[in-house]
Amino acid sequence: MIDRRTALAGIVTMFGAGLFAPIARAAGAAQAAKIPVISEGPPSVAVFTPTQRAVMTALSDRMIPATDTPGAIEAQVPEFIEKLLADWAAPEDRVSIVAGLDAIEARSLADYKRSAAKATPAQQDALLTLAMDDKIASGAVFFDEFRQLVITGYYTSEIGITQEREYLPVPGEYDGAFPYSQVNKVYSS
Structure with missing residues (x-):
């Protein structure tokens, strides 16, 4: 079974040269096998206030919502x-x-008179779009880094590896005439 360390080591190719520094550090250490699995244990320090944590959680859910597979929340992103x-x-x-979470919260309070965590999904999508389009303070930088964190967290989780993608440690035999219509999921190994 693939673990988060192995998946994290392979995530570098997904983002290339624009990889957010903490992901690059963790991936580099994972490649050298010098670290425990990233998801083990609680954080050493609190990074977010309760409001920031709630906004971060809500926005993570909007980026990868639950559909026919679990979303970011279930994957503990x-x-x-x-x-x-x-x-x-x-x-x-x-x-x-x-700063990006604070800017989104401030914009949500100004535009919708409610916390971004309690905004409707359409309002949260609008807030993320404003950030993506750099229409809030440092929005584009926040959006790019936050998106990388969410995608990395999801696709290195057990849910992302085994339920969103199809995990085959050793794919089956080669069939050059396999009908594309019968391909279910992208394979991860």
């Missing part, structure tokens, strides 16, 4: 993000994420 930022991020690496 918010816990992964806080653990990674607490234990693998330098204090300056956290600034854009924390």
Whole structure:
């Protein structure tokens, strides 16, 4: 069975040169097999306030919602993000994420008169779009880094590896005439 360490070591190819520094640090250490699995244990320090944690959780759920497969919440992506930022991020690496969450919260309170965590899914999507389009303070930087954290957390989780993708440690035999219409999921190994 593939573990988070192995998956994290392979995540570098997904984002290339634009990889968020804490993910790159953890992936580099994972490749050298010098670290425990990232998801083990609580974060060494609290990174988020309760409000920031609630907003981060809600936005993670909007990026990878539950569909016919579990979403970011079920894959414990918010816990992964806080653990990674607490234990693998330098204090300056956290600034854009924390500032982005605060900016989204402020915009939500101004536009919708409610916390971003309690906003409707459509309102949360609008807030994420504003960040993506850099229409809130440092929004584009926040969005890119936050998206990387969510995707990395999801696709290195057991749910992402085994339920979203199809895990085959050794794929079956080669069939050059296999009908594409019968391909179910992308394989991870």
